[in-house]
Amino acid sequence: MPLLFELFFTFAKVGLFTFGGGYAMLSLIENICVEKKKWITHDEMMNITVIAESTPGPIAINCATYVGYKQGKMIGAVLATLGMVLPSFIIIYVISRFLDRFLEINWVASAFQGIKMAVGILIIDAAVKMLRKMKKKPMQIIIVVCSTVAMIIISVFSLHISSMILMAVAAIIGITVFMIKEKAGKEMSKR
Amino acid sequence: MIYLDLLIGFLEVGFFSFGGAYAAIPLIRDVVQSRGWLDDEMLSYMIAISESTPGPIMVNMATYVGSLKGGILGAAIATSAVVLPAFLIIILIMVVLKKLLQNKFVNAALSGLKPCIIGIILSTGIMLVIKNCEISSSETMNVPAICLTAVMAFIYFGSRKLLKNGISPIMLICISAVVGIIAYGI
Numbered sequence: 247m248p249l250l251f252e253l254f255f256t257f258a259k260v261g262l263f264t265f266g267g268g269y270a271m272l273s274l275i276e277n278i279c280v281e282k283k284k285w286i287t288h289d290e291m292m293n294i295t296v297i298a299e300s301t302p303g304p305i306a307i308n309c310a311t312y313v314g315y316k317q318g319k320m321i322g323a324v325l326a327t328l329g330m331v332l333p334s335f336i337i338i339y340v341i342s343r344f345l346d347r348f349l350e351i352n353w354v355a356s357a358f359q360g361i362k363m364a365v366g367i368l369i370i371d372a373a374v375k376m377l378r379k380m381k382k383k384p385m386q387i388i389i390v391v392c393s394t395v396a397m398i399i400i401s402v403f404s405l406h407i408s409s410m411i412l413m414a415v416a417a418i419i420g421i422t423v424f425m426i427k428e429k430a431g432k433e434m435s436k437r
Numbered sequence: 438m439i440y441l442d443l444l445i446g447f448l449e450v451g452f453f454s455f456g457g458a459y460a461a462i463p464l465i466r467d468v469v470q471s472r473g474w475l476d477d478e479m480l481s482y483m484i485a486i487s488e489s490t491p492g493p494i495m496v497n498m499a500t501y502v503g504s505l506k507g508g509i510l511g512a513a514i515a516t517s518a519v520v521l522p523a524f525l526i527i528i529l530i531m532v533v534l535k536k537l538l539q540n541k542f543v544n545a546a547l548s549g550l551k552p553c554i555i556g557i558i559l560s561t562g563i564m565l566v567i568k569n570c571e572i573s574s575s576e577t578m579n580v581p582a583i584c585l586t587a588v589m590a591f592i593y594f595g596s597r598k599l600l601k602n603g604i605s606p607i608m609l610i611c612i613s614a615v616v617g618i619i620a621y622g623i
Contacts, residue, residue, distance in 0.1 A: 262491050263607045266565070269558050271493075273606040293538075296550050297530055299557070302454050303523020304493035311527040320528075327524055331516060334492020338500040339512050341486060349485055353622045358489040360617020362569050363586045364609045367593055369562030371606075376555045386552040393556025394563075401564050409557050410455050413550055420549020421542055 253322050256283070257310045257329035264334075266365035268298070268305030272372040275309050285317055288379055295376070300413060306330055385423050389416050439507045440514050446472060447499045447518035454495060461495055474502055495519055585620060589613060 256278060264271040272295060279285045286294070298308035307327060314326025341348045349355060380386055393412050400407050446468045454461030462484065469475050475483065487497035496519055503515025530537070537543050570586060571579040589609065597603035604612070 259607070263610050264491050264493065265610060266488060266494075268493060269561055270606075272558070277606050292551060293547075295558075296547060296554055297527070299554050300455075300550070301523065301526045301530070302452050303520070303526065304454075304495045306493040307496070307520050307523040308527050311524050312531065315528060315531050323524070323528060327520060331492070331496055331520060334490060334497050335500050335512065335516055337490050337492070338486070338497050339504050339509065341490065342501050342504040342512075349482070349489065353618050354489070356620070356622035357614040357617045359582075359621045360585070360613040360615070361489075361610060362565070363582065363589055363617075364613030366562055366566035366569055366586065367590045368606050368609065369558060369565060370590075371562075371593070373555055373559035373562055376551075376558070380552060380555060381548075386548070389549060389552040390556045390559075393553040394560045397557050397560035398564060401560070408455070412557065413553050416549040416553030417546040418549070420547065421545045424541070424545030424548070 250318050250321060250325055252283075253314050253318055254325040254329040257314070257326045258333055260310070261306070261330040262333040264306055265361050266369075268309075269372060270365045270368040271306050271309070273368040273375075275313075276372065276375060279313055285313055288375075290316075292376060292379070299409075385419070389419065440511060442472060443503050443507055443511055443515045444518045446474075447503070447515045448522065450495065450499070451519040451522035465495070465498060469502060474506055581620065585616060589616065 298305040310330040315323035499515040499519040504512035
């Protein structure tokens, strides 16, 4: 299959099975684009996740555009993004036109009860995979623990604190630690 | 004109929605309600629909509102508008990415950002499981949900350990839908 078609259909498949937002989709993309098709490496996947989180827009779109552009330049990016959007576009359009009480349909509601459980598992799976491959230095470990605890506290007490603030703090910590290390390195070499 | 309104409204959502759909919901509410497109009740219904259908939540919302207000053309315009900013930003970043990654300060910032995002994702997953199972108080605890989640997690992670390829995420979604229909629908 020509690459461009493959990009389109692969992301259409991802789009069709993305439930409950972008995080669960990370497991799908990792499974397909990293493990099976080897379009990108795990490191790149981690970079996309960071970029996607720090730029506006749905994470799924960011990922599709990135992989599409890397494999097929501009046309690839357009096709991958289009593929990502198309299944849900069709489904939502049909629902909004013809199904007034979509969520009250018994089997839809119960299927979704089940899918919600899978989504939780997939999100944890994505995080665990990233955790395994993360450099385990003290700074990294401290930031993972702190941001996990902070996010749980934020959502338990429904505080209005954006995760962007946590990310800004983490970036500043990263730069500060780097500068301290660099300074210490220079002083060591002076002696 | 409704088409132009949809375009501008959802470009705004696409450009300023940092940190995923849930963080963007207040922004979407603002855009949608200031134009009188949806009332609060309709908005919550639409969020529920967007969550329980495939696809990125924000894109689903754009398609839904666009379709209600401007038919198929409205849906296409709203969806393109919400996608466009993310698309352009990523293209822009990819063009300069290699140089960007050579910068030592960018790398230093990334070294802090990566673990932070892993934490955010991990906590989101944990909170979702807790919410689904209603573990927060012992009275409402949803024992069947806990059991089903545990069994599915066991099968999913177990199969990945034992078999070379294991159960794929897509397979897990399919299994979970069937499990849901059997457990709750019959």
